[in-house]
Amino acid sequence: xxxxxxxxxxxxxxxxxSTTTKAILIECVDGVYRQTxxxxxxxxxxxxxxxxxxxxxxxxxxxxxxxxxRLVNDxxxxxxxxxxxxxxxxxxxxxxxxxxxGLQMMVAGVVKEMTAESAKRAALGAGAIVMxxxxxxxRRRPHEQVQRIRELRPDMxxxxxxxxxxxxxxxxxxxxxxxxxxxRPRFGGEYSLPIIFAGNRDARPAIERTFAGGGxxxxxxxxxxPTLEREHLGPARxxxxxxxxxxxxxxxxxxxxxxxxxxxxxxxxxxxxxxILQAIAKGRGINVVGVDIxxxxxxxxxxxxxxxxxxxxxxxxxxxxxxxxxxxxxxENVLRWVHLDMDERELRNxxxxxxxxxxxxxxxxxxxxxxxxxxxxxxxxxxxxxKAFATELKGVQQQRxxxxxxxxxxxxxxxxxxxxxDLLVASGGVLSHAPxxxxxxxxxxxxFEPEGFTELAKDSIFMMPHLGVLATVHERAxxxxxxxxxxxxxxxxxxPAGTAVAGKPVxxxxxxxxxxxxxxxxxxxEMKLLRIGExxxxxxxxxxxxDVGAGPGVAVKREVRGGSVGLILDGRGRAxxxxxxxxxxxxxxxxxxxxxxxxx
Numbered sequence: 001x002x003x004x005x006x007x008x009x010x011x012x013x014x015x016x017x018s019t020t021t022k023a024i025l026i027e028c029v030d031g032v033y034r035q036t037x038x039x040x041x042x043x044x045x046x047x048x049x050x051x052x053x054x055x056x057x058x059x060x061x062x063x064x065x066x067x068x069x070r071l072v073n074d075x076x077x078x079x080x081x082x083x084x085x086x087x088x089x090x091x092x093x094x095x096x097x098x099x100x101x102g103l104q105m106m107v108a109g110v111v112k113e114m115t116a117e118s119a120k121r122a123a124l125g126a127g128a129i130v131m132x133x134x135x136x137x138x139r140r141r142p143h144e145q146v147q148r149i150r151e152l153r154p155d156m157x158x159x160x161x162x163x164x165x166x167x168x169x170x171x172x173x174x175x176x177x178x179x180x181x182x183x184r185p186r187f188g189g190e191y192s193l194p195i196i197f198a199g200n201r202d203a204r205p206a207i208e209r210t211f212a213g214g215g216x217x218x219x220x221x222x223x224x225x226p227t228l229e230r231e232h233l234g235p236a237r238x239x240x241x242x243x244x245x246x247x248x249x250x251x252x253x254x255x256x257x258x259x260x261x262x263x264x265x266x267x268x269x270x271x272x273x274x275x276i277l278q279a280i281a282k283g284r285g286i287n288v289v290g291v292d293i294x295x296x297x298x299x300x301x302x303x304x305x306x307x308x309x310x311x312x313x314x315x316x317x318x319x320x321x322x323x324x325x326x327x328x329x330x331x332e333n334v335l336r337w338v339h340l341d342m343d344e345r346e347l348r349n350x351x352x353x354x355x356x357x358x359x360x361x362x363x364x365x366x367x368x369x370x371x372x373x374x375x376x377x378x379x380x381x382x383x384x385x386x387k388a389f390a391t392e393l394k395g396v397q398q399q400r401x402x403x404x405x406x407x408x409x410x411x412x413x414x415x416x417x418x419x420x421x422d423l424l425v426a427s428g429g430v431l432s433h434a435p436x437x438x439x440x441x442x443x444x445x446x447x448f449e450p451e452g453f454t455e456l457a458k459d460s461i462f463m464m465p466h467l468g469v470l471a472t473v474h475e476r477a478x479x480x481x482x483x484x485x486x487x488x489x490x491x492x493x494x495x496p497a498g499t500a501v502a503g504k505p506v507x508x509x510x511x512x513x514x515x516x517x518x519x520x521x522x523x524x525x526e527m528k529l530l531r532i533g534e535x536x537x538x539x540x541x542x543x544x545x546x547d548v549g550a551g552p553g554v555a556v557k558r559e560v561r562g563g564s565v566g567l568i569l570d571g572r573g574r575a576x577x578x579x580x581x582x583x584x585x586x587x588x589x590x591x592x593x594x595x596x597x598x599x600x
Contacts, residue, residue, distance in 0.1 A: 003092060003263065005474040012063065012071060012078060012090040013466035014056050015269055016043055016097040016258075021052075023059035024466050025067055025090075026481055033477040035485040038461060039063040044254075045099040051254035052099055053261070078261055092473060095262050096465040098269035099252070103127055103244050104186070106154040108134040108178065110161030110170045114393075115199065118224040119160040121389075122198070122233040124310045126240035127271025129297075134178070136161075136170055142177060149181035155248045157183065157193065158236065159207075160224045162200030171199045175210040182215065191251055192217040194243045198224045198236040219243065231393055244268060264473050270299055270310065272468030276482060277301050277425070278308050279471045283479055286422035289448065290464070291379060293428035295319035298378055300386040304415045309390035313382040318430050322354045322374060329377035336578045337373035337446065339589035340366055361433075365598065368435070372443055375430040379447030387414040418451035418574065419497060419549060425487065427459035437564045438529070438595050441490045445568065449576050451497040452549035455561055456490040456568075489563030493570055494538070498546035500524035500573030507542040509569060513562070522571040525587060527594045530569070532562040546573075568595065 011026040021044075025037040039062035044055035057076040064071040070088040071079050079089035105128040109116025112135035123130050131152050134145055157178060161171030178195075185191045194217045197207045204220055211218045222235040245265050249255040259266060267275070273290065281288045281303035290301040296317040301310045315324040326334055331344060347370060354360065362368040392413050424444055426432065434440045441456050450456075463486040471478035496507050501524055510519035513536035522528060530536075541555040542548050550556050560567060578584050592598055 003473065005476070007084065008091045008474050008477065009084065010069075010081060010090040010092075011470060011474070011477065012060060012093045013470060014059060014093075014095045015272075015462075015465040016045070016052055016055065016095065016099040017269065018099055018102075019043055021055040021059045021099075022462070022466075023056070023063045024461075024463060025063050025069070025071075026470070026477065028477075032484070033474075033480040035463065035481050037063055037066045039066060043099050045252060049253075051257075052097070052252065053254045053257045056095070056258060056261075092263045093261055094264045094466070094469045094473065095258060096267045096269045096272040096469050097249070097255075097258075098127075102129055102270070103240075103248060103268045104129050104131055104153075104155050105158060105240070106131050106134065106149070106152055106156075106183065107158045108160070108174050110136050110174060110199075112136075112138050114228075115160045115162070115225050117389075118231050118233070118393075119158050119198070119236075121231070121309065122160075122224055122236040123158055123240065124312060125233060125271070125274060125308060126237040126244075127268030127274065127310075128240065129312055129314065134174070136174060145177060146181045149178055149183050153184055153186045155185060155194075156196060156240070156243050158196045158198060158240070160197075160199045160236075162203060162223075163228060164201050164223050164226045166200055166202075168200055168203035168206060171203045172206040172210065175207050179210050179214060179216070191247070194219060194247050196221060196236060196239050196243065198222065198239075217247070225393075229393065241265060241267060241271065264469060267465075267469050267472075269465045270301075270312075272465040273299070274301050274308060274310050275468035276464050276471055276478060278303050279468075279475060279478065280423075280482060282306070284423075287417075287420050288423045288425065289383075289416070289421055290425040291382070291427065291431075291448075292462075293318060293375065293378060293382075293430055295429075296321050298382040298428070300382050302386065302390055302416050304390075304417065304420060307390075307415050309386070309415065311382070311386040311389050313378075313385050316378045316382050318371070318375060318378065318428075319354055321378075323351050325374055325378045325381070326351055328381055332580060334370075334373050334377050336580055336584050337376050337588060338369055339585050339592055340369055342366060342370065369598075371430060372434070372439060376443055376447045379443065383448055387416045390415045418449055419547070421448075421450050421454050423455045423457065424448055424450060425457050425459060425464075427462050427464065432458055432460070432462065436597065437488070437490055439597050441493070441565045441568060442591075442595050442597055444490075445493050445495070445570060446576070449495070449574055450493055451495055451574050452547070453556070453558065453560065454493045454495070456493060456565070457487045457563070458490060459486055460488045461486075489561055491532075491563040491565040491567055492560040493568045494540060494548060494560075495570035495572075495574065496522075496540075496542045496546035496548050497574040498542070498552070500571060505543055506546055506571040506573070507540055507548065507569075509538065509540050511536045511538045511567060513537070522569050524571055524573065526569075526571040527591045528569040528571075529565070529595050530567040532560075532567050534562055536560055536562060536567060538567070
């Protein structure tokens with residue numbers, strides 16, 4: 001679509017999720033773009049309706065009733081404005097989708113730690129769920145790999161391998177493994193399975209011969225790793241989006257109609273979230289981490305120094321996957337966040353009940369405390385997985401000192417840094433719908449352990465997917481709505497990095513804001529909350545061995561944002577350590593009281 005952005009004043013955007021279809025109305029009010037109304041309706045991609053546009057029409061009809069603006073024609077289609085003065089219809093209709101299981105892919109690469117990982121990064125960044133990664137060195141024998149390829153029913157396959165001009169044999173062997181296995185797609189016999197080849201350009205003729213005929217639709221794009229030192233994910237990601245639209249969406253019930261309605265390509269929901277976070281990071285020149293915690297999975301997105309990564313922790317969630325969280329973290333790690341006396345057997349029953357009835361929400365104070373304890377561990381584990389994946393390119397010879405050799409992680413240093421993180425954004429039920437904003441802020445700080453100065457925010461109504469696709473047609477509108485209506489500013493966390501020793505000071509601080517000021521010394525294991533309104537001027541002098549961003553012991557003066565919670569001073573040190581038993585319960589209770597998590 002090539003509509004002049006200056007003529008776009010009214011936008012309808014939908015996000016077709018697996019259970020609900022969410023619609024929002026964005027209007028230009030007094031020269032500024034605002035989200036004015038929102039609505040939702042059940043998604044109708046499954047039987048008996050089997051037509052996604054019914055749910056879209058229902059959601060937009062509710063939007064029409066709320067706004068008093070006619071948005072739906074008698075045949076269910078979206079009304080367009082006839083002229084800039086018209087009071088009916090919208091200028092643009094856009095949509096994202098994760099209905100019907102979203103986008104599911106298999107990726108393959110010659111070397112698991114190098115080209116296969118680049119292929120996985122490209123697929124995840126495009127909004128896919130990666131079902132499996134096949135590699136020449138993944139320790140499975142060829143017949144086991146063939147069996148696995150046959151079992152999966154992916155929407156498409158991405159193959160990478162070899163640097164341009166290098167050896168073609170290994171990547172051709174990989175293709176020769178996949179083609180005879182004939183992986184069947186989810187959408188049945190008439191569907192030609194899309195194969196995207198993003199490997200050594202010299203291997204293209206052999207790859208084309210391998211997939212000629214036999215129910216495949218081959219797309220050849222630029223190499224993901226043209227050289228060892230360079231990763232080039234853009235062309236593969238764009239092709240994944242195109243193929244998603246042409247093949248996957250076209251075969252899902254009703255999507256052909258939805259595609260014909262939309263004024264921009266329909267994007268996978270997580271891909272759109274990644275796009276808006278990248279736009280924000282670039283626009284404000286900051287480093288961002290975003291998290292979306294669901295019932296079955298937790299997505300983590302990060303943009304550090306312009307490098308974007310996304311991971312899907314498919315076994316970490318708050319309902320369907322809650323027992324996985326407790327098993328992987330260990331019940332003692334969950335219970336370290338609980339300041340109440342709770343019977344472990346009763347808690348294990350709670351976990352099983354949540355799996356049986358995944359849509360239930362906590363009905364008692366104890367149930368809420370326990371659920372938020374589980375969420376801290378789910379988020380922590382998902383972030384650990386993300387940091388392990390978002391690394392510098394592996395296989396690259398780097399000049400290193402002897403010190404680096406000991407500090408660098410095996411196979412590439414993580415790009416994600418707690419000290420360089422500027423903004424942490426929360427979304428997903430347990431974070432977005434916590435009864436108190438302070439609880440959301442505390443869950444973020446405990447799970448992600450930000451260092452130095454970090455702004456905390458939450459997505460008010462999971463509007464990020466809508467804004468990600470809007471950014472492709474009108475970036476200014478997307479940014480204005482993101483800042484004004486999407487993000488709820490929680491506040492700022494100041495956390496000195498260093499080892500906290502009980503009874504010792506961590507930093508001296510002073511803060512001035514409209515209508516107040518305060519100063520003091522923050523002790524080890526202490527947390528403090530200051531209600532500072534919108535903004536405050538802060539000076540922090542860390543003790544020797546503690547760093548708040550300028551180096552150990554170096555003072556920092558800066559303006560901070562307060563938001564709905566305020567300024568949180570965290571003297572627990574990094575890495576964060578919470579003792580078990582009575583001492584741990586006493587500390588967690590003191591932190592909960594300091595942050596006003598559970599006022600009587």
